[in-house]
Amino acid sequence: MSDTAETLATIAHFVSEAPPGELSEVLNDIRGLVNNDELLQEGIVKPFAEYNINSLLVIRSESGEKLIVSKHNQIEDGRFVDFKSKQSFVVDHVAQALSDPQPFEVNAEVADHRAALESSVEAYTQDHYPNGDSAVFAGEGRSLVIVIVNNKFNPSNFWNGRWISEWTVALDSDLVSGELKAHVHYYEDGNVQLKTVKHINTQLSSISSDPIEFASAVVKTILKAETEYQLAVNVTYGQISDTTFKSLRRALPITRTKLDWNSVANYKIGAELSNK
């Protein structure tokens, strides 16, 4: 049996690799294998926090509040801000629950731009990520961070997927930088996973101090970049299929017929293959 430190490291690693929508199944497996609930409860606190932050966990409270957990809206250990409702909450990462709401004052300098951008991003998200969630946070200085997350869980058909967009913009700057990630897991009779990461640096086509014009310009830029990326992913699929996959194993030998196993002993490799 491994020692405690090693077990805790293993727990943390396994949690971090849980595919979208399968955190509880992974936890269930770990629980049975570790066979020490006390150690497990202690060991999953930090890994769950990291997992939730990395996967932009969306928590809905009973009273209708919604919070997206991200590294960009964490104000202190365990406390996250919902800018829209001007509140912060304590997040229980294991129970995935909100508690102890406190009022939060949004930086007045960026408040109008943030609100306008959030509205535009919400409309954009509804258009392109049905059932997705988005939020806009005030970042450092006069920067704003946009997060979009879209989960699609279909365990009865053995697949799950998640898309994440994170964009950073700033008032009176035309620089836009973002990171797009997709993770798909297909597991009928196997384990197949798609993971993509794309870093983007681009610019707004126009700068405006007006919040609504600013919001519109940002969303226009994001729309263009994300659409281009999605198209590029599809093109890449085609390329990988036509080149890398084919060069690993042919569909049929160059003879265009299956192997004659009765006379395989007679195959003179040199002679056959010199006709390539």
Add this chain to the structure above:
Amino acid sequence: MEVDPFDLSLDLMRRLSPQNTASNLQRLVKLVGPDLEDELLSAVDQPLQQAKCPVTGRDYLRCDYNRDEQSYRSPWSNEYDPPLADGTHPSTRLRKLEVAANDAFDVYRELYYEGGISSVYLWDTDEKDVFAGVILIKKVNNNETADNGSWDSIHVVEVQEKGRAAHYKLTSTVILQLLHGKQEIGELNLSGNMTRQAEHDLPIEDQNSHVANIGRIIEDMELKMRNSLHEIYFGKTKDIANDLRSKQANIQAELVGKLLSRK
């Protein structure tokens, strides 16, 4: 009610990243202890390691089936590397069959994979008329471009001889990793494995019939699996990815949603 740690392990390995099978398996083995180690190592498929036979200079593949202690048996020389005083060897009859199988699959490998490495290992079982084997093929595409890929075939076959016929049970796994990293697209990683099974009853005239029979059922299996892999990798995962984000504004979906919520 306790669940078997073996089943939990297999379920876990179905979900963790296929790129990290080897290291995750090590973590798992440390977690569950030595009792389960052998069972896990033979049940979980990992990308195959390759090595050079010190006697013949030919490349061969290493897996749990040709391992004894920390040494691996080369299918070409039939010797262990590093040498073992009394390592496990197939019987004389099986070794003869093993040599023929290795030669045959060497041809198969060249015709379908145009490169790569293959190895076949056979062993007797406790049952008198039953022997088993594993047919391994590995091809790696590691050229200078931004595309890397690797294909590992692991076919485990159990053969029950019944006079003039034999019953073949085949369990095949293909591990396929495709990694793409070009400037415009960022990183795109498509990795995974797939397992299928098949059973056949086929006539045997002599021992060599086994090579042809096993050859045919594996060739058919790989044909099916290559098609399925293509469908899943380039069809299914792509469809799901495109489902996560719709290229056009989803006005229609919104309208339907609004209509439905108007009850």
